[in-house]
Every structure is written in structure tokens, then in C-alpha cells.
Amino acid sequence: MLAEMKGIHEECGVFGIWGHEKAAELTYYGLHSMQHRGQEGAGVVVSDGKKLKTHKGLGLVNDVFKQADFSKFFGDKAVGHVRYSTHGAKTHENVQPLVFRSQTEGMALAHNGNIMNAENLRGELEDQGSILQTSSDTEVLAHLIKRGGIDINETSIAAALNRVNGAYAFVILTEEKMYAALDPSGIRPLSIGRLGNAYVVASETCAFDQIGATFEREVLPGELVTISDEGIASTRFAMRGQRKMCAMEYVYLSRPDSDLNEVNVHASRKRMGKELAKEAPADADMVIGVPDSSISSAIGYAETSGLPYEMGIIKNRYVGRTFIQPSQELREQGVKLKLAPVRGIVAGKRIVMIDDSIVRGTTSKRIVHMLKKAGAAEVHVRIASPSIQHPCYYGIDMSTRDELIAANHSVDEISAMIGADSVAYLSETGLEKAIVRDKTIHQGVCMACMNGKYPVTEGGEQEAVYRS
DSSP, X not given: OTTGGGGOOOOOEEEEEESOTTHHHHHHHHHHHTGGGOOSEEEEEXXXXXXXXXXXXXXXXXXXXXXXXXXXXOOSEEEEEEEOOSSSOSSGGGSSSEEEEOSSXXXXXXXXXXXXXXXXXXXXXXXXXXXXXXXXXXXXXXXXXXXXXXXXXXXXXXXXXXTOOEEEEEEEEOSSOEEEEEOTTOXXXXXXXXXXXXXXXXXXXXXXXXXXXXXXXXXXXXXXXXXXXXXXXXXESSOOOSOOEEXXXXXXXXXXXXXXXXXXXXXXXXXXXXXXXXXXXXXXSEEEEOTTTTHHHHHHHHHHHTOOXXXXXXXXXXXXXXXXXXXXXHHHHHHHHHEEEOHHHHTTOEEEEEESOOSSSXXXXXXXXXXXXXXXXXXXXEESSOOXXXXXXXXXXXXXXXXXXXXXXXXXXXXXXXXXXXXXXXOHHHHXXXXXXXXXXXXXXXXXXXXXXXXXXXXXXXEEXXXX
């Protein structure tokens, strides 16, 4: 959700391409399409088969590359990254892809997610003599890969991946090959596409559409994909169980035109709204959605409830996402700049306001107040996901439990706190029904931030329940 997700920061986006003469430029466009996944920094590393060349910096993709001369970044293979810092400081050295060079070869790493045991591994590496240059958990994998042997290959990468726990999607580029890997639970998204004879890897399929590539398949949980001039090969570095794709990717984080685990994001959000209308109807005159990610759910709610859908809130397209502001005061000011009620639509009306989540409740309170100040007679808040009551350890910079309003207050208390006439959430069953299209091993969702059931712990145990 655009408004309330100030307490939830996205985890990053990765992109890779192999075998295209305009690799650097296409990577730029791919990153631009995934700008919503990270707005603190961006970077591209290009290989001509002999040398890795880097361009990266802090800021938005356009800002980082506005002075870049792509004619100097010749090479037919590249990897790129957009970043929001979930682990490590907001500094230039932490901007990815991270590049490492040895006497024999170079390596660039782009990472989406979070390595839960990074601090323990960092201490172990330092005790063995390693000197780490960044505070990013991504660097840990590079050191583990090199400690697995002199060469960077499937064996050394697989051995390193089996040392890390958490949720991750990695794209690794050397002068000779590109590798893509997904964690054994498949919590983070990662897909493979084709553009002519070139292979493309990206966090979201919207990046394929941006450059004219076609979707081929998902990278499977526990799979290590190798792409080279010989083609594409696959190995399994870990056994996989049922996939646990992050539910928040569907609820809020991903673009509506992306397909995750072969499920369209817009369609799943619309189904969330339909299920919500069945579970939590309201006596009202119209349905509105908080732009942008709640619009799909609002349309679904309206269709099922029989209420008209109206554009009751408009968004200023020239203001960045609320949650990236560095302080609570600036985040709250950003809501005023970003969202405005359509007075002529909401005045005197009983409104069902669809949003995708409530984190701290501050922004929801401001939106409800804004609507009532514009003349709305009633505002019934309906949330198209279960309540968020637990922190995330898998790459979304979730607030601590003390800051999560649903972890500390009842629904009635939340309704009173934000000034709504009523509040209701979508059930876990309703969310799963909206996302999971079949019950095969490839389908499943992680709702740990909602129910406290974590697919993997820092120690690697499966299906743990954290109560902290």
C-alpha cells in the first residue's frame, strides 16, 4: 500500500542479462521498471568476457545513470540491482552489485532478501582472517564462495549457499558465466526470460515486459541456474519443500502487472477484495481504494458487494513513496503531499475505504481524518490482508512488534484510534484462497508477519513459530 506501508520497506530488486549487445542499457530499463523495489541506490556491472565494469550510486535509477555513457559499457552480459537497505548502512559501498576481484577472476553479486545468520558468518569469516569491506550481508556470500575453492563455479556457490539461512534471490556474474539462485523455501521471487537468443533473470516479470523479453519459467526453490555461452543448466543445491512465496509481494510490494510464481499480482489483489467483501460487508454508498496497490482490491470488493467503485482519493504522481522518508515527521508530511480526497465524490457518503494493511496506524488515521474533513459521513476501513502482528526476518524492513498496532490492540481499539466507523481484515484463509491457485508443491505463501509461522529460522529449522 502506498500510504500505510511506511513501516514496511521493500527488500530490493535484481536483474541479469546474458548474450545481448546492449546488456547495460537493457539492465538500466529493467531496473527502472523495478524502481518500486528499492529507491536508495542502484547499480549495473557489465562484462565483456574479460573485465567487469561498474557504475553505481545512491539515489533513483534515473539519478544514478543520468551522466552514464552506455557506449563505454560495452559487453553482452550484465547484472543490476535496486536497493533498499534492510541489512547494512545506506552508504555507497553497500550499493549493489558488489564486485570482488581475485588474481584469477572477478565476481559481481546482486541480492534480494536477507541472510538471517549473516552476523554469525561474518564473525566466523573474520576469525579466519577475512576482512569485509561493507556492512551488507551480501558480502558474506562472496567470501564463502571463495573459501569453497579457488574457482567460482557451481560447486563453490552451492557450498556457500548451504551455509546461509533466510530468504534470498542471488544473481552472480563472472567474466564467463552468470548464476541465479533461490532460497530453498522460495520466499523471494525470481524468474527467467528470453529476449531473442539472450537470457534474462529478474525479480519481477514486469522487467521482461519493459525490455520486450518473454517469460520462460520461475527459478525453483533450492535451484542454482547457470547461464553461459553454452546455454542454460540447472542444479539443485538444497532439497525443497512446499514453496512459501512472501504474501506481501502480492499484497503490496510487487507491481500489478507482474506474475509471481505464475500468479498475476493484479488478479490476486482483485480476488483479495472479493474475499474481503464476502467476509466483511459494510452498509455503505461506495467503495474507494487507497492508491496504488489497494485499487485492485477495491475493484474486487466493489464487484462482489454490488457497491459502486469511485475514485475518492487521488495521488500526486510526483511524490515518492511515503515509507522511504528518513523520519516519522517527514513520512507524515509526505502523506499530505501525496494523497488528496475528491471532495465532490466523498462528501455526504458512507464510504468503504480499502487498504492493503495497517502497520502503525498513523497514516490510516490521517487518511480517515482527511476523508471525514472532506465531508464523508462514515468511513469503514477494510484491509485486504490479515493483520500484521510479527516482524519479518526475510528482507522486508518490518517494524518491531512494539510498533505494530495490530500486535498490541484489538480491532475495535484500532478502529477508535484511527477514527474509523469500523475496521475489518481479510482472513488468512481468504488471502491464501486469493493467491494460491493450486495445491502443488510449487504453490504456497509465507504469512509469517501475519501469523508468526516462519518457514525458516536463523538456524535453518523449518516452519518455526517465533513469539518474540
